[in-house]
Amino acid sequence: xxxxxxxxxxxxxxxxxxxxxxxxxxxxxxxxxxxxxxxxxxxxxxxxxxxxxxxxxxxxxxxxxxxxxxxxxxxxxxxxxxxxxxxxxxxxxxxxxxxxxxxxxxxxxxxxxxxxxxxxxxxxxxxxxxxxxxxxxxxxxxxxxxxxxxxxxxxxxxxxxxxxxxxxxxxxxxxxxxxxxxxxxxxxxxxxxxxxxxxxxxxxxxxxxxxxxxxxxxxxxxxxxxxxxxxxxxxxxxxxxxxxxxxxxxxxxxxxxxxxxxxxxxxxxxxxxxxxxxxxxxxxxxxxxxxxxxxxxxxxxxxxxxxxxxxxxxxxxxxxxxxxxxxxxxxxxxxxxxxxxxxxxxxxxxxxxxxxxxxxxxx
Amino acid sequence: xxxxxxxxxxxxxxxxxxxxxxxxxxxxxxxxxxxxxxxxxxxxxxxxxxxxxxxxxxxxxxxxxxxxxxxxxxxxxxxxxxxxxxxxxxxxxxxxxxxxxxxxxxxxxxxxxxxxxxxxxxxxxxxxxxxxxxxxxxxxxxxxxxxxxxxxxxxxxxxxxxxxxxxxxxxxxxxxxxxxxxxxxxxxxxxxxxxxxxxxxxxxxxxxxxxxxxxxxxxxxxxxxxxxxxxxxxxxxxxxxxxxxxxxxxxxxxxxxxxxxxxxxxxxxxxxxxxxxxxxxxxxxxxxxxxxxxxxxxxxxxxxxxxxxxxxxxxxxxxxxxxxxxxxxxxxxxxxxxxxxxxxxxxxxxxxxxxxxxxxxxxxxxxxxxxxxxxxxxxxxxxxxxxxxxxxxxxxxxxxxxxxxxxxxxxxxxxxxxxxxxxxxxxxxxxxxxxxxxxxxxxxxxxxxxxxxxxxxxxxxxxxxxxxxxxxxxxxxxxxxxxxxxxxxxxxxxxxxxxxxxxxxxxxxxxxxxxxxxxxxxxxxxxxxxxxxxxxxxxxxxxxxxxxxxxxxxxxxxxxxxxxxxxxxxxxxxxxxxxxxxx
Numbered sequence: 001x002x003x004x005x006x007x008x009x010x011x012x013x014x015x016x017x018x019x020x021x022x023x024x025x026x027x028x029x030x031x032x033x034x035x036x037x038x039x040x041x042x043x044x045x046x047x048x049x050x051x052x053x054x055x056x057x058x059x060x061x062x063x064x065x066x067x068x069x070x071x072x073x074x075x076x077x078x079x080x081x082x083x084x085x086x087x088x089x090x091x092x093x094x095x096x097x098x099x100x101x102x103x104x105x106x107x108x109x110x111x112x113x114x115x116x117x118x119x120x121x122x123x124x125x126x127x128x129x130x131x132x133x134x135x136x137x138x139x140x141x142x143x144x145x146x147x148x149x150x151x152x153x154x155x156x157x158x159x160x161x162x163x164x165x166x167x168x169x170x171x172x173x174x175x176x177x178x179x180x181x182x183x184x185x186x187x188x189x190x191x192x193x194x195x196x197x198x199x200x201x202x203x204x205x206x207x208x209x210x211x212x213x214x215x216x217x218x219x220x221x222x223x224x225x226x227x228x229x230x231x232x233x234x235x236x237x238x239x240x241x242x243x244x245x246x247x248x249x250x251x252x253x254x255x256x257x258x259x260x261x262x263x264x265x266x267x268x269x270x271x272x273x274x275x276x277x278x279x280x281x282x283x284x285x286x287x288x289x290x291x292x293x294x295x296x297x298x299x300x301x302x303x304x305x306x307x308x309x310x311x312x313x314x315x316x317x318x319x320x321x322x323x324x325x326x327x328x329x330x331x332x333x334x335x336x337x338x339x340x341x342x343x344x345x346x347x348x349x350x351x352x353x354x355x356x357x358x359x360x361x362x363x
Numbered sequence: 364x365x366x367x368x369x370x371x372x373x374x375x376x377x378x379x380x381x382x383x384x385x386x387x388x389x390x391x392x393x394x395x396x397x398x399x400x401x402x403x404x405x406x407x408x409x410x411x412x413x414x415x416x417x418x419x420x421x422x423x424x425x426x427x428x429x430x431x432x433x434x435x436x437x438x439x440x441x442x443x444x445x446x447x448x449x450x451x452x453x454x455x456x457x458x459x460x461x462x463x464x465x466x467x468x469x470x471x472x473x474x475x476x477x478x479x480x481x482x483x484x485x486x487x488x489x490x491x492x493x494x495x496x497x498x499x500x501x502x503x504x505x506x507x508x509x510x511x512x513x514x515x516x517x518x519x520x521x522x523x524x525x526x527x528x529x530x531x532x533x534x535x536x537x538x539x540x541x542x543x544x545x546x547x548x549x550x551x552x553x554x555x556x557x558x559x560x561x562x563x564x565x566x567x568x569x570x571x572x573x574x575x576x577x578x579x580x581x582x583x584x585x586x587x588x589x590x591x592x593x594x595x596x597x598x599x600x601x602x603x604x605x606x607x608x609x610x611x612x613x614x615x616x617x618x619x620x621x622x623x624x625x626x627x628x629x630x631x632x633x634x635x636x637x638x639x640x641x642x643x644x645x646x647x648x649x650x651x652x653x654x655x656x657x658x659x660x661x662x663x664x665x666x667x668x669x670x671x672x673x674x675x676x677x678x679x680x681x682x683x684x685x686x687x688x689x690x691x692x693x694x695x696x697x698x699x700x701x702x703x704x705x706x707x708x709x710x711x712x713x714x715x716x717x718x719x720x721x722x723x724x725x726x727x728x729x730x731x732x733x734x735x736x737x738x739x740x741x742x743x744x745x746x747x748x749x750x751x752x753x754x755x756x757x758x759x760x761x762x763x764x765x766x767x768x769x770x771x772x773x774x775x776x777x778x779x780x781x782x783x784x785x786x787x788x789x790x791x792x793x794x795x796x797x798x799x800x801x802x803x804x805x806x807x808x809x810x811x812x813x814x815x816x817x818x819x820x821x822x823x824x825x826x827x828x829x830x831x832x833x834x835x836x837x838x839x840x841x842x843x844x845x846x847x848x849x850x851x852x853x854x855x856x857x858x859x860x861x862x863x864x865x866x867x868x869x870x871x872x873x874x875x876x877x878x879x880x881x882x883x884x885x886x887x888x889x890x891x892x893x894x895x896x897x898x899x900x901x902x903x904x905x906x907x908x909x910x911x912x913x914x915x916x917x918x919x920x921x922x923x924x925x926x927x928x929x930x931x932x933x934x935x936x937x938x939x940x941x942x943x944x945x946x
Binding site for chain 1: 371372378379381382409415418422425536
């Protein structure tokens with residue numbers, strides 16, 4: 001990094017004057033960010049991007065003349081500009097957001113639902129813009145595993161295999177893209193169930209699950225209370241509910257519950273990790289991935305303390321090196337792994353656990 | 364980021380209000396479009412987007428009620444667009460009502476929220492639309508069909524106005540104030556340029572046969588042309604399409620038609636005609652008044668119309684087009700027309716005309732009596748259009764805008780009001796002259812002719828100065844007197860003290876009246892950028908504004924109509940009769 005820091009130049013695209021004003025206002029508080037222009041629809045956005053070459057674009061979806069998704073295609077393929085989507089908190093908004101991520105948007109931020117939420121949104125937007133400015137857009141556009149998964153196997157744990165192990169994953173900002181690269185590389189015959197907390201609002205999590213399910217060999221679904229996290233299956237905690245696990249004779253069962261936010265989040269990674277540590281001890285694997293804040297670091301520490309495997313995504317592959325950083329700095333992680341190697345590491349690690357389990361069984 | 368300050372929040376709310384009012388207006392327009400052509404997918408998409416933006420924005424500024432209502436409207440259009448429900452008139456009614464609730468909430472002195480109770484009510488009604496299942500819908504829509512002949516409240520929008528809204532061009536939104544500042548600067552440049560222009564001959568005198576003088580005046584002329592172009596371009600920026608006004612009529616007309624139980628077909632054409640932005644808003648009320656009058660007093664009920672062999676639906680047409688430096692707007696109906704005899708009768712009763720006047724008056728002139736305050740042939744007073752004051756108020760408002768209005772009517776065939784408005788309010792072509800030692804200007808458009816005359820040509824009729832113009836007399840107005848420069852000096856109106864023996868009569872025609880303004884000396888004609896007079900002058904309604912000439916002199920621009928009114932008032936104050944003036 002050069003010592004002289006240039007400001008991140010942002011173009012704000014939204015058909016609502018209020019949103020343009022508000023977003024500009026939220027960003028103007030940060031010394032490293034500069035809103036250089038605004039545009040009221042996709043057509044104007046493309047013209048301005050060509051002229052001004054902004055570092056990051058924030059993009060609304062619903063706009064006249066040329067909508068966000070159409071503009072996004074060109075922004076990504078032609079200009080290679082990192083784009084952050086401004087999404088609405090609706091089912092349609094969630095579906096469009098997933099499409100946008102697929103098309104190469106770096107990340108998304110939900111439109112604020114009240115002035116009380118503005119400071120929070122400002123923080124989120126600022127850190128996502130900073131992360132986006134460092135992102136290689138070309139790499140995002142191309143889905144990693146070419147073509148659809150070979151075969152959908154579905155959960156195979158009912159056959160009695162691997163009921164004793166669990167992999168818990170926690171992610172926040174940058175998570176959807178990271179998961180999109182990571183999960184498809186996990187083979188369906190991995191000998192452990194997978195539970196995931198990705199910080200996301202309601203209705204977004206089911207879209208995320210649907211989206212990942214399309215490209216994964218694993219079955220990916222939004223968790224419902226009582227679902228079993230069997231090998232071959234990944235369960236994603238629904239937005240606005242915490243997810244815990246408990247061991248049952250049939251395998252690992254997830255329990256969903258309401259309650260207060262933990263670390264400002266619901267679902268919280270800490271809640272999941274703690275219950276995983278309690279229930280599975282040495283047979284648990286916790287992976288803390290890209291994201292802002294510190295949610296999950298503590299929980300990862302507890303997995304480690306319980307003898308489990310505590311993994312943190314490495315700094316270079318993180319869109320936002322926040323949660324893993326805290327975990328690493330506090331010594332809660334016993335392994336740091338780049339995203340690209342995460343799947344193979346997980347396979348070998350779970351394999352090692354299987355041997356461990358077998359050796360226990362022999363004794 | 365810290366929490367928003369009060370000022371920041373207010374600013375956001377201001378942006379929210381402006382934008383949302385625009386959205387609401389557009390949505391209302393699109394809804395009515397949909398009513399006449401039900402499967403306009405583009406309009407549907409616009410409506411959904413409008414509701415979507417409203418929802419997101421209102422959530423941002425903590426207006427929960429608005430958010431709820433907007434969200435529900437968005438849901439309804441989602442359902443329509445995905446083919447889950449069909450769109451019918453009932454939906455239009457409910458959605459219009461919801462939009463009204465939102466408008467009422469945010470358009471107050473302070474931006475407010477839709478009260479929870481209203482919001483719930485609206486959400487419920489909207490949910491009912493959204494949840495209608497297809498079976499139930501189809502029976503309902505067949506009911507609709509059956510009741511169609513009895514359904515008499517329909518105001519549809521002409522196809523042309525739809526065409527206008529489809530031809531959207533690229534726009535940049537600029538505050539009007541910024542354009543006005545630019546226009547003002549351009550005006551100042553015109554003045555500065557004319558100073559340079561006037562220097563030309565002086566320099567030539569001072570430096571005879573210097574070749575630089577030629578180059579100087581060449582450059583000066585060129586600059587003059589460029590500045591004129593600049594001014595014209597800026598003026599163009601102030602122009603907006605009259606569609607902005609027209610599209611606002613569909614809604615109230617629909618309501619009025621429903622209330623009166625009349626079938627009304629509103630035809631709008633020429634919506635793409637451009638005119639000064641400042642005029643657009645000011646034209647709304649007068650035009651609405653005329654339209655309401657047309658529904659209330661012009662159109663007959665369907666039964667009556669059938670008896671006359673007319674189509675059951677009354678046609679009200681509003682049309683705009685350019686004519687020279689004017690925008691012409693016609694509001695016409697095919698109703699019963701104005702009854703000249705009845706109008707004359709009432710005018711006599713009211714003392715506005717004499718029996719002899721009435722006898723001389725052609726039917727055409729008689730129709731113009733509608734513009735006299737307090738006269739109306741309508742038998743019924745209605746809530747919306749009132750009675751009698753309508754046309755008079757319209758005329759006053761239009762003339763205030765330096766426009767004119769005339770009416771043509773045919774008994775049984777309909778009525779047509781024709782408004783002629785200046786293209787812009789900012790610049791006028793004016794005749795400059797001096798009177799009472801001061802520099803004045805009159806809009807050239809109002810000047811019908813100029814006569815050179817002398818004192819002996821002046822006749823006094825009923826104590827008022829008149830000038831004989833061929834076969835008729837025109838009353839004379841002395842600007843110095845009317846504007847009260849002279850009055851205190853003791854000249855009691857005759858004002859003949861030390862007038863030059865030769866002077867000029869500028870004959871003005873405003874509306875249907877002719878009168879003369881006495882000018883000592885004519886200066887010439889020139890385009891003037893009108894600047895508003897500061898508060899010291901505002902009381903003087905006879906002045907439309909002022910301008911500064913190239914040599915720095917200030918010229919007062921008279922309002923042709925108001926000067927006359929003021930003169931009448933002045934003479935009346937002296938006890939002279941008004942009739943003497945009204946020729």
